[in-house]
Amino acid sequence: MTLPRAPLQQILTKYPPKESSLIMVLQDVQDAYRHLPLELLVEVAKALEVPKAKVIAVATFYKAFSLEPKGEVEIRVCRGTACHVRGGLLIMDEFKRLLGIEEGETTSDGKYTLEAVNCVGTCAMAPVVVVNDTYYGSMTVNKLNRILRATKSSKTADAAREETE
Amino acid sequence: MQLTIDKRSVVARKGEYLLEVAQRNGIEIPALCHHPAVEPWGGCRLCMVEITHPDWKGWTGLVTACLYPVQDGLIVSTDTKKVHQVRAGVLDLLLARCPGSSLIQNLARQYGIEETSFTPRKAPDLCILCGLCIRICEKIGASAISSIGRGVEKLVSVPYETVATAACVGCLSCANICPTGAIAFSESEHCRTIWSRNFELVRCEECKAVIGTPEQLEHFARRSGLDRSYFTKCDSCRNREAAARFVRVTF
Incomplete structure (x- = not known):
């Protein structure tokens, strides 16, 4: 599989070619390709003059990076303390049932990735679900279907949130 | 001061x-x-x-x-008592991580720990994640190994073997600096194996002692700016030669 190189080239022109740019570049690569493919990591290493081993150490250290392709829609279910006590586990179970995947997995059509995160910093809205970059607070099990429906149609994030409220 | x-x-x-x-x-x-x-x-x-x-x-x-x-x-x-306490705490944890390491066992015993109070790791290796191997590899200029992952899953390895081992020169520095002997390698007549990669061996022109791998000597020559021909004999043969030359010059 060869990946398009244009996005990577564009990302690399945005930052100075040195080691301190590494995390920013990897973040952008993760956004553009939805994962960090090995062939691109090698090119990043070359462009920034950082040893490949170091690039891979950074890529495997941060939870925000993934070596496996993530789905178009990334669903993060918070299981921080506040979300946990307000039913975060039930939310997770319902997502698993609806999507037919386990935590950390991606649906076979590459549409959804389901993940548990430890805290998203919005405990007052517990339990929280983050879909791509949209935060959904005070979640209940029967609101989840609507979130999934909203991601299927090409509605804006705001419209999707309104619908669940 | x-x-x-x-x-x-x-x-x-x-x-x-x-x-x-x-x-x-x-x-x-x-x-x-x-x-x-x-x-x-x-x-x-x-x-x-x-x-x-x-x-x-x-x-x-x-x-x-x-x-x-x-x-x-x-x-x-x-x-002091406090120092003893923190070190004992560290060793208790290290013993849970590497129950098989004699170095850790001996150190722990010096601090009064015969057995860890934690649950020992399942299928333990000897790596205590001190990072010496990674740092020496970086210092040498190869940077072939790194830590992979984080937390309980963290390990030292050559990530994506085929890609990163290419950077390894087979110098054994990582294996030699490791305090617990966690990095496995083997050496036979003509071949050295480390990080699942095989290297040829170069031997001293005079005494036939192993002096390294071609990749390693090439790397050292490049880093030091010395000619590759400098790395054809082992240290002791080179010293003997230099000593003989000095004798001729000075006496």
């Missing part, structure tokens, strides 16, 4: 770290992640010592000796 380590007055230069000064004066402080060839790191937390200063109004602190810069008048104690 002057400081006191275990009631002994010792001299130190500005910019030195406590551990170096103690070691130079024969005062033993256990350390696992420290090696003079690489920058101090403060990873193993075994070299903790208790410090105080006449100006500190009785305040004392626990610091890692390998990373604490010397200071005039500092009073360092390497064997």
